[in-house]
Amino acid sequence: MNSLTSSLERTLTPDFYDYDHQPLSSAVCEGDFVHVFWSDDMKLACHRFWLKENAVGQGGIDLATRECILDPAELTDDIEVKSAVVDNDGDLIVEWGHDGQRSIYHSGWLRHVAENNHLPSSWLPEAQSWTTDSIGEVPRVEGSAALESDEAILALLNNLMVYGVCVLENSPTHEGYLLELAEHIGPVRDSNFGRIWDVRADINLAGDAATNTTANTGLRLGPHSDLPTREVPPGFQFLHCLINDADGGESTLTDGAALVEALERDYPEEFELLYTRHWIFFNRGPGIDHRWSAPIIDYLPGSDTPTIRAFYPVRAFPAMANEDVGRCYDALRLFHKMADQPEFELKFRLKAGDIMCFDNRRVLHGRDAFTGSGKRHLQGIYIDRDEIMSRGRALNRAARSNAS
Numbered sequence: 573m574n575s576l577t578s579s580l581e582r583t584l585t586p587d588f589y590d591y592d593h594q595p596l597s598s599a600v601c602e603g604d605f606v607h608v609f610w611s612d613d614m615k616l617a618c619h620r621f622w623l624k625e626n627a628v629g630q631g632g633i634d635l636a637t638r639e640c641i642l643d644p645a646e647l648t649d650d651i652e653v654k655s656a657v658v659d660n661d662g663d664l665i666v667e668w669g670h671d672g673q674r675s676i677y678h679s680g681w682l683r684h685v686a687e688n689n690h691l692p693s694s695w696l697p698e699a700q701s702w703t704t705d706s707i708g709e710v711p712r713v714e715g716s717a718a719l720e721s722d723e724a725i726l727a728l729l730n731n732l733m734v735y736g737v738c739v740l741e742n743s744p745t746h747e748g749y750l751l752e753l754a755e756h757i758g759p760v761r762d763s764n765f766g767r768i769w770d771v772r773a774d775i776n777l778a779g780d781a782a783t784n785t786t787a788n789t790g791l792r793l794g795p796h797s798d799l800p801t802r803e804v805p806p807g808f809q810f811l812h813c814l815i816n817d818a819d820g821g822e823s824t825l826t827d828g829a830a831l832v833e834a835l836e837r838d839y840p841e842e843f844e845l846l847y848t849r850h851w852i853f854f855n856r857g858p859g860i861d862h863r864w865s866a867p868i869i870d871y872l873p874g875s876d877t878p879t880i881r882a883f884y885p886v887r888a889f890p891a892m893a894n895e896d897v898g899r900c901y902d903a904l905r906l907f908h909k910m911a912d913q914p915e916f917e918l919k920f921r922l923k924a925g926d927i928m929c930f931d932n933r934r935v936l937h938g939r940d941a942f943t944g945s946g947k948r949h950l951q952g953i954y955i956d957r958d959e960i961m962s963r964g965r966a967l968n969r970a971a972r973s974n975a976s
């Protein structure tokens with residue numbers, strides 16, 4: 573290995589982040605593992621195949637994409653670590669027995685794995701369930717300069733990760749602004765309602781115009797989550813208020829995570845029914861037929877946050893034994909009554925320029941009925957949880973790096 577190659581490899585890691593050096597104190601080979609140690613007792617066990625997969629530019633990690641290009645079928649038994657030592661910079665040098673190559677592993681990169689900063693939960697604030705008492709009012713972030721400032725976007729995303737809700741206030745009020753905002757976060761999620769959709773209430777006309785959703789009527793909408801008819805409902809929903817001079821129509825938000833905690837604690841039988849018995853959700857419309865069967869409280873694989881499937885306009889059929897149906901309706905009745913209690917439900921009025929952002933799977937949203945005259949026009953988008961978390965991790969990481 574010449575010095576140029578060595579110097580180049582020392583700067584490369586299996587991703588595009590910069591890592592501070594965290595010099596190793598020692599490395600020990602034992603069976604299939606290389607154990608690396610730091611002077612503060614932190615340690616990490618590295619399997620030989622995992623090390624091979626993460627060898628940058630040596631058949632493991634591709635230099636251009638920083639993705640692993642090694643087909644697991646090529647991980648043969650003769651791939652063995654001949655020696656593992658710590659070099660003068662504190663990085664790990666592995667010499668391979670089968671081909672004599674040497675691979676260098678950045679100590680800072682190894683350390684970030686040892687510290688669990690590679691987990692999906694890393695670089696994101698921890699979720700906190702809330703009641704109206706504990707949160708007081710919906711978190712708000714100044715949004716007038718959100719397109720020019722990563723700071724506003726980061727504050728929004730972190731509130732969404734912690735509380736599942738945030739209002740971006742003083743935003744521009746032109747149609748389509750949500751798509752401009754989303755470009756600073758990630759791709760929107762399309763649906764049969766379109767990439768961006770309108771929620772209009774012209775109370776003078778209510779009932780006259782045909783609509784494909786209860787949202788476009790003057791009726792009350794109890795606490796609910798959108799599109800439970802999908803295998804994975806949209807992760808987040810942004811609702812942008814363009815006009816609101818209608819009488820009534822106050823918005824509501826209820827933390828489903830807190831509701832589930834209270835049900836599990838105080839009403840374990842009802843919780844069990846809501847958690848285990850299935851209903852069939854059904855979006856009906858000309859040319860579309862979305863259906864999914866799932867419980868009201870649905871834990872999707874890999875998620876600690878419950879997905880609440882609670883939109884009665886599209887909950888169509890019980891999918892359970894006949895003897896359970898009555899008890900499940902009782903549990904549903906309890907669930908929806910609790911969701912509408914002042915203890916759990918924030919109620920406030922959206923004003924023009926407010927963008928109400930919320931976790932569509934965790935937080936139930938709703939609105940009061942319209943009581944008089946006037947107009948209300950909102951636009952909405954869905955954006956998946958993956959996009960919120962990805963941008964949140966990247967911005968939190970960048971903010972930490974800028975601060976140090």
Ligand SMILES: [Fe+2]
Nearest residue numbers: 787797798937
């Ligand atoms: Fe909705």
